[in-house]
Amino acid sequence: MRVFWGILVCVAQQASAAPINCDKAITKIELQICASSTLRRLDMAVDRNYQGSMATDIGSQARNHLIRTQRDWLLKRNDCLDVFCIEKTYRERVDALCEYPAIRGVNWGCKIRSDEVE
Numbered sequence: 001m002r003v004f005w006g007i008l009v010c011v012a013q014q015a016s017a018a019p020i021n022c023d024k025a026i027t028k029i030e031l032q033i034c035a036s037s038t039l040r041r042l043d044m045a046v047d048r049n050y051q052g053s054m055a056t057d058i059g060s061q062a063r064n065h066l067i068r069t070q071r072d073w074l075l076k077r078n079d080c081l082d083v084f085c086i087e088k089t090y091r092e093r094v095d096a097l098c099e100y101p102a103i104r105g106v107n108w109g110c111k112i113r114s115d116e117v118e
Contacts (some may be wrong), residue, residue, distance in 0.1 A: 077089045
Protein backbone atom coordinates (compact mmCIF):
# COMPACT_ATOMS: atom_id res chain seq x y z
CA MET A 1 0.00 0.00 0.00
CA ARG A 2 2.88 2.37 0.75
CA VAL A 3 4.24 1.82 -2.76
CA PHE A 4 0.85 2.78 -4.24
CA TRP A 5 0.72 6.03 -2.26
CA GLY A 6 4.34 6.78 -3.12
CA ILE A 7 3.59 6.39 -6.81
CA LEU A 8 0.44 8.49 -6.47
CA VAL A 9 2.38 11.27 -4.76
CA CYS A 10 5.01 11.25 -7.53
CA VAL A 11 2.35 11.37 -10.24
CA ALA A 12 0.52 14.15 -8.42
CA GLN A 13 3.67 16.19 -8.07
CA GLN A 14 4.44 15.84 -11.76
CA ALA A 15 1.01 17.19 -12.63
CA SER A 16 1.12 19.99 -10.08
CA ALA A 17 2.51 22.70 -12.31
CA ALA A 18 4.58 23.97 -9.42
CA PRO A 19 5.16 27.69 -9.68
CA ILE A 20 7.49 28.55 -12.50
CA ASN A 21 11.04 29.26 -11.43
CA CYS A 22 11.72 32.43 -13.42
CA ASP A 23 15.47 32.03 -12.94
CA LYS A 24 15.23 28.84 -15.00
CA ALA A 25 12.50 29.88 -17.46
CA ILE A 26 13.33 28.86 -21.02
CA THR A 27 10.10 28.25 -22.93
CA LYS A 28 8.10 31.04 -24.54
CA ILE A 29 5.20 30.40 -22.14
CA GLU A 30 7.46 30.46 -19.08
CA LEU A 31 9.10 33.68 -20.24
CA GLN A 32 5.71 35.32 -20.86
CA ILE A 33 4.53 34.30 -17.40
CA CYS A 34 7.71 35.59 -15.78
CA ALA A 35 7.39 38.92 -17.61
CA SER A 36 3.96 39.57 -16.08
CA SER A 37 3.36 40.10 -12.37
CA THR A 38 -0.31 39.14 -12.83
CA LEU A 39 0.59 35.87 -14.55
CA ARG A 40 3.16 35.07 -11.87
CA ARG A 41 0.51 35.58 -9.18
CA LEU A 42 -1.97 33.44 -11.12
CA ASP A 43 0.70 30.75 -11.50
CA MET A 44 1.18 30.72 -7.74
CA ALA A 45 -2.61 30.69 -7.19
CA VAL A 46 -3.01 27.60 -9.41
CA ASP A 47 -0.29 25.84 -7.46
CA ARG A 48 -1.77 26.77 -4.07
CA ASN A 49 -5.26 25.68 -5.09
CA TYR A 50 -4.00 22.45 -6.67
CA GLN A 51 -1.93 21.56 -3.63
CA GLY A 52 -4.89 22.38 -1.36
CA SER A 53 -7.16 20.09 -3.37
CA MET A 54 -4.61 17.28 -3.42
CA ALA A 55 -4.10 17.50 0.35
CA THR A 56 -7.83 17.02 1.04
CA ASP A 57 -9.83 13.80 1.08
CA ILE A 58 -11.62 14.30 -2.23
CA GLY A 59 -11.79 10.57 -2.97
CA SER A 60 -9.76 8.49 -5.38
CA GLN A 61 -11.92 9.13 -8.45
CA ALA A 62 -11.90 12.88 -7.91
CA ARG A 63 -8.14 12.79 -7.21
CA ASN A 64 -7.50 10.93 -10.48
CA HIS A 65 -9.75 13.39 -12.29
CA LEU A 66 -7.89 16.29 -10.69
CA ILE A 67 -4.53 14.93 -11.87
CA ARG A 68 -5.84 14.36 -15.41
CA THR A 69 -7.43 17.79 -15.64
CA GLN A 70 -4.25 19.42 -14.36
CA ARG A 71 -2.25 17.73 -17.11
CA ASP A 72 -4.87 18.74 -19.69
CA TRP A 73 -4.80 22.29 -18.38
CA LEU A 74 -1.01 22.44 -18.75
CA LEU A 75 -1.32 21.40 -22.38
CA LYS A 76 -4.02 24.02 -22.97
CA ARG A 77 -1.93 26.72 -21.28
CA ASN A 78 1.13 25.76 -23.31
CA ASP A 79 -0.88 26.05 -26.54
CA CYS A 80 -1.59 29.73 -25.85
CA LEU A 81 -0.11 32.16 -28.34
CA ASP A 82 -0.43 35.36 -26.30
CA VAL A 83 -0.66 36.65 -22.73
CA PHE A 84 -4.43 37.17 -22.98
CA CYS A 85 -4.95 33.46 -23.63
CA ILE A 86 -2.53 32.54 -20.84
CA GLU A 87 -4.31 34.79 -18.35
CA LYS A 88 -7.76 33.49 -19.34
CA THR A 89 -6.57 29.90 -19.02
CA TYR A 90 -5.04 30.56 -15.60
CA ARG A 91 -8.15 32.31 -14.28
CA GLU A 92 -10.34 29.42 -15.41
CA ARG A 93 -8.07 26.88 -13.71
CA VAL A 94 -7.75 28.85 -10.47
CA ASP A 95 -11.54 28.83 -10.12
CA ALA A 96 -12.01 25.24 -11.33
CA LEU A 97 -9.68 24.04 -8.60
CA CYS A 98 -11.95 25.66 -6.01
CA GLU A 99 -14.78 23.33 -7.04
CA TYR A 100 -13.29 20.06 -5.71
CA PRO A 101 -15.26 19.25 -2.53
CA ALA A 102 -14.00 17.04 0.27
CA ILE A 103 -15.90 13.78 0.75
CA ARG A 104 -14.84 13.38 4.37
CA GLY A 105 -13.81 15.98 6.86
CA VAL A 106 -13.59 19.67 6.25
CA ASN A 107 -13.36 21.03 2.72
CA TRP A 108 -9.90 22.39 2.08
CA GLY A 109 -11.24 25.84 1.27
CA CYS A 110 -10.19 27.68 -1.82
CA LYS A 111 -6.93 29.50 -1.20
CA ILE A 112 -7.59 32.19 -3.78
CA ARG A 113 -10.13 32.95 -6.51
CA SER A 114 -9.17 34.41 -9.87
CA ASP A 115 -10.99 37.68 -9.23
CA GLU A 116 -8.67 38.27 -6.28
CA VAL A 117 -5.62 38.40 -8.56
CA GLU A 118 -4.89 41.65 -10.36
